[in-house]
Amino acid sequence: MSERDRGSQAGDGNGGAEDDDGERAGILDGVTVVDLSTFVTGGFATTMLANQGAEVIKVERPDVGDDSRHSGPPFVDPGDYDGPGTVANDNGESPYFWTVNYGKRSVELDLKTDAGLAALYDIVEEADVFVENFRPGTADRIGVGYEDIRAVREDVVYCSISAFGDSGPWRERPGYDLLVQGTSGIMSVTGEEDGDPVKVGLPQTDLITAMWAAFGVVCSLFRRELTGEGDRVELAMHDAALPWLTKQAAKAFQGEEPGRMGTRDPVIAPYQAYPTADGYLNVGCANQKLWRELCTAIGREDLFEDDRFATNPDRVDHMDELEAELSETFRERTTDEWVDRLADEAGLPVGPVNTVPEALASEQTEARGVVTELDHPATGRMKALEHPLNFAGAESGFEEAPPLLGEDTEAVLREAGYDDERLAALREAGGIPDR
Structure with missing residues (x-):
């Protein structure tokens, strides 16, 4: 949540059936997530958690933030905004960043400084979930590996996302959605029969991985309710994509090689x-x-x-x-x-x-309320995509726009026990921006 109009969200760990006033609340209401990830895999996973009521604290590099803040065009002009937080991109706010960061809080911390790392640990003390998508080994090297975070919060649910996982000959390789669409076989079955392999027109393996990650986190939270123990969820984009091959994998297991078929299906016609x-x-x-x-x-x-x-x-x-x-x-x-x-x-x-604009404006989309609007502090009213889960006994949905870079730095740290003197010392030590 943010300084704009959200106060501190205190949870009672009861699964979020009702809030203090007896009203319906989100299923993950009271769950706090610290998110160190960038781009889509971790970002969309924690957005899914935010949609169900979790408080997501997005920890970002000072003055730069998540790389997706710089992805575009298009960008949206923030005008003369001079409130808390900054616009990380000289061109303006990135709508692409918005789509995977609704309803989060943004904190700028320089984790290369001892003070910044100590401040992160202070925030983690009250967290339930920690998410990172560094290349294997990086989190341990910079002091935010599973054992580092577990030493601060013993029952934490720690989620590690990487391109190819912690083991195997490809462990050290970097990876993006395009690469994994290739390694997973998806591109080999996408496109026209006599044409070249084609990338799916959206970041499919990023989103597949994100959904597995959110599912893994929720499963671990449920297990923690039963046992009192935290856990580490480790997954790779390559692994995450393979189960989605379904019928293509079935053919391969029988000695056939699935190929590109355009819009056709390998087992059904028409x-x-x-x-x-x-x-x-x-x-x-x-x-x-x-x-x-x-x-x-x-x-x-x-x-x-x-x-x-x-x-x-x-x-x-x-x-x-x-x-x-x-x-x-x-x-x-x-x-x-x-x-x-x-x-x-x-x-x-x-x-x-349909074209994408036709899909977003269709009568069915409108009737279901999938496209909504949120108040962005710098750009005004913005369109947003709601997530599809609807519960009879719990609330879900986004109430807040994506945060500006560092918009919630001071508020989150004050909630972690920092007073004016400690905040000033943290600035002096370079842990947070001096502005």
């Missing part, structure tokens, strides 16, 4: 995008009943009677012919016309291939 008069239509008919209903709804009963398409295995074996037949028919109408006719009237699993 299950792909088809061109329409003005765009593309996704069609997913995963059983024989749906196939019959599709043929009837588009006026192509002849396809249902065609021996080449009699069963799903037959259709998979004759995908080229099936695609040609269906493409010819779907080109006769616009995407919206087909969606009205097939999805709304016939109840069939078809849908448009």
Whole structure:
């Protein structure tokens, strides 16, 4: 939480069913997370925890902050803002940074100084979770390894994220989403059949890893409730991506080599995008009943009677012919016309291939309240993406915008017991910025 309008959040460790006023609270209300990670893997993981009520304290390098604060364009002009915290980028605030840092507090600490490291330990004394995504060995070298943090908070849940993990011949290699999309096999099955390997158009392995990390943290918190013991959660981006191969891995285990298929599916047909008069239509008919209903709804009963398409295995074996037949028919109408006719009237699993702006502005997105707005201290009202979990007995969601760099430094340290004299000494020692 931040100085803007959030006070200190005290938790009672009861799982967050109700707050002090008997109102619904977040499931992780009362859980404090110290986050030393940068970019997406740790950032999105702790954002998931913040969405469920955890207080996330983001520890950042003085005057620089998280590298994603500098990712762009676009950037948003902060205007003449002169409140607590600073804009780390001369170009302005990064909307990319915003998307993985909603609802956190930002503290600037120079961990290369003894004073800065000691201040971190003071904050950790009251923390439940510690997250880092340094290359293996780095955390120990700079004094924030598992044993260092455990010495301060014995029952801490400590999460380590790296590209390739603490063991194995690739342990020392650096890694980013692009590299892991390659090492995990994802790129080999993405793209057109006769084309080059293609990177998924979003940081998929970063986000996959982040979700595993958040899941691991919550599992360890649950175990701590049962045993009173903390734990270390260690995971690698490469490992995290492999279980998502599912059907492609199943084929590989049977001696087959999955390849690129465009929008096609290796085991179901029709299950792909088809061109329409003005765009593309996704069609997913995963059983024989749906196939019959599709043929009837588009006026192509002849396809249902065609021996080449009699069963799903037959259709998979004759995908080229099936695609040609269906493409010819779907080109006769616009995407919206087909969606009205097939999805709304016939109840069939078809849908448009939207652009990102169309997806964010669709009537379904609006009805579900996925896109919301938050008050940013420097840029005013900003759009934000809510997370999808909705509980009957607990609150979830973001109430605060992403923090400016160092916005909460003084407030968090005061909560950790620092008075004016100690804060002045910390500044003098270079642990926090002198501003």
